[in-house]
Amino acid sequence: MPKGYLAIVLHAHLPYVRHPEHDFFLEELWFYEAITETYIPLITAFENLVRDNIDFRITMSLTPPLLSMFSDALLQDRYVHHLDKLIELAEKEVSRTMFQPEFQETAKMYLHKFKHCRHTFVNMYGKNLIQAFKKFQDLGKLEIITCGATHGFLPLMDVNKEAVKAQIKVATDNYQLHLGRRPNGIWLPECGYYPGHDEILAEEGIRFFFTDTHGVLHASPRPKYGVFAPIYCKSGAACFGRDLESSKSVWSAEEGYPGNPIYRDFYRDIGFDLDFDYIKDYVSPDGLRIATGIKYHSITGKESTHKEPYNHHKARELTAEQAGNFLFNREKQVEFLYDFMDKKPPIIISPYDAELFGHWWYEGPMFLEYLFRKMHHDQDIVKAITPMEYLEQFPVNQVSTPSFSSWGHKGYSEVWLEGSNDWIYRHLHKAADRMVELSNRFPEAPDHLTHRALSQAARELLLAQSSDWAFIMKTGTMVEYAHKRTIDHVERFTKLYDSILNNSIDHNYLSDLEWKDNIFPEIDYKAYASS
């Protein structure tokens, strides 16, 4: 019997970015890069573990926009095209670095990796990666949890409870559509929990959710086991709190694994370094240099301009060593807690953005694979588990109400509510109120056209509510895009709202929106009705 459990939780989310009206749209690259650098490498790690009969457990949230993008034919084809260009570029790179063996090694690594990516994407999973994740869920290794429909930050939506409810309901319906069952758990967007929202979750059949450390630590009554056991809200939904210690070893700027000088540097990319004539076909068609994903340098030193060539053999060795180190620390942590908690096995919740593994920290997926191998082979103190399994084995837990909290900077709402983005809420709330009004007014749509318009209005509202826009406004990169998305979707919603009430729906306008903003084809606008 293990003395304790480790639940690794990966939160995979990208905002819904799909622009059929353009041949090339820069922000779609977020998706293609995530597939190449994070999702496929993770899937490959899972493949390897299953092939070698290593038992493991991992929890992943796949947000509804991500599920939608995975299954969208246009984006699938664009990705294959993107990958083909990348393979072409990698081949050129292998040739170009003929006299630089230290770089050619790395170029060959990329060529091999991109080809493997293409094989995985096209041949193994028929261009729809949901098939891959579903496979591992059906094998019992992966628990896929859901998230808010468009990753809306729920605490700042609380003034309109129907809007919060709709974010959850549309998400669970969408999950059912793609994965064939209801989700057991949810990753609240940005871990944003507001007291009372657990009731909404429980109504949708969700059994557990997560909060940042202080969400549980500041719960009332005070939790006996801190974050090392779940607490039940009065509604019955279980709340798991983040463990800071295991988070720190990965996230910390100073001590965290990803910052090691031997690992691959994120910023030095041939898209910026090489002569323009050579690279121009692989960057933006407007001629703007962008990251290609082919990076030759290691971090070396955070302050220095000079970067050493990346050596992927050395990096691999270090990754294995650090996975061992992480495991060792978890063993010590569990042993101590087990005695301290009077032999009640603790659960350690380690959540991360999925993009940390692969996209930011290139060696990340490899780290996870080594971690699970060592956990399986080298010891029996800590075992990997999913939150649902823990609840099934340990069904009796303390009742407590978690505190309002998020895992954003400073732990509450500030990231999404400050000078750069607070202006959006007046408009988002007004639109939400209007959507509820429409939903209540039309328990049955009088005709097909109105039904379509109501459904599209719901889509526009959901797309406007994505917390990514407020986040991007705060960070200051791609701000114009975030403004555009917010304004576009609120404008589209308002026009639909007016035209529905005035009985003057413009069919062409509606069809155009249905083509452009085609998320959630299955949406039921009555998710916004007051109960």
Place this chain on the structure above:
Amino acid sequence: MKKTALESKTKKELLDIAKGLKIKKGTALKKPDLISLIKKNQAEIPQNIQGISDYNPIENNTATSWSAHHVSEQEMVEDSKYYEGFIQQAFPEPKWTLPQKYGDTKAVLMVRDPNWLYSYWEINDDTVSTIINRIGEKVYAQCVTILRSYDVTDVVFDGVNAHSFADVNVGDADRWYLHVPDANRSYCIEVGYLTPDGKFIAAVRSNTITAPRESVSEVIDEEWMSVEGKTYFDKMYALSGGLNVGASSGELAGERKQLLTQKLEGMLNLSSEELIPGVTSLSSPIGQQQPQEKQKDFWLIANTELIVYGATEPDASVTVCGQPVKLRKDGTFCLRFALPDGQQLIPIKATDKDGDQHRQIEFKVNRKQK
């Protein structure tokens, strides 16, 4: 009619504002027309323009607070999701702008953190007329617009039964960041007018929210408490990382060992470890590869590449340094190589399609960086 913030400005001040909003030909306009034009343009994407009293001056700082604080690793990862290099994208000006007002009388209160709330509101003309009818134009013109925040913890607010209240003069603003002294309390706000003789006439009331607590709950289940005692809870709190709570994961302090052996009496000093220095925003001039560096000194980067090109029969096969090379349809080829220091030998071999005839050209290239 009360003077708005804009009306009380001089024409010169208004022209400065107009310039900031990129309004052209403002000088030709009369003051009222200039004011209308400014208001119309302000309805577009709000910019933090100094001089407009819409914004609470304390909180104008929040727009810059991002660049002032240190970025944690978690935040860098989240930012990196949207990072494509520095791009200045210009989208065509949205043809439609979001309205400044919706014609409602409504106030919304939102929680930012244990000590800060945020409210936005609107008071429509009907509401104002009703109030003017009650108190008269003259009194109304002398009123000051007030935001009154009420502590309504555990009460059903009826307008008079709050535990306490505080007033803020908000002028023409339609939004405000509010500091509340006590966390873990419930609040609602009203916006209204304070008459010269101290009477407050509420125009709109907001929803009620509860600010979260900023530390652990005082409520400890009786049953647990009698068995374990305070020391147990304190230690569990520390083990859970509670001493670092509220700090984002990038600002975590201390070693695990330190936590375990730390004394828990009194306040503990948290030292935030050094974060990635010099990182501010991720935008940087085009071409600069590492945006987190501040290149204060004048810089130069240079490299060499070698281009090898040639031609043969279109159906021949060619190798360069032993590697096969693809020919264009007309039999020409071109290869680019990075050329480092040292000597490189570049043999180029061509074989005709039948494999009978061979030709070779070899180059010896030497590069030395002085």
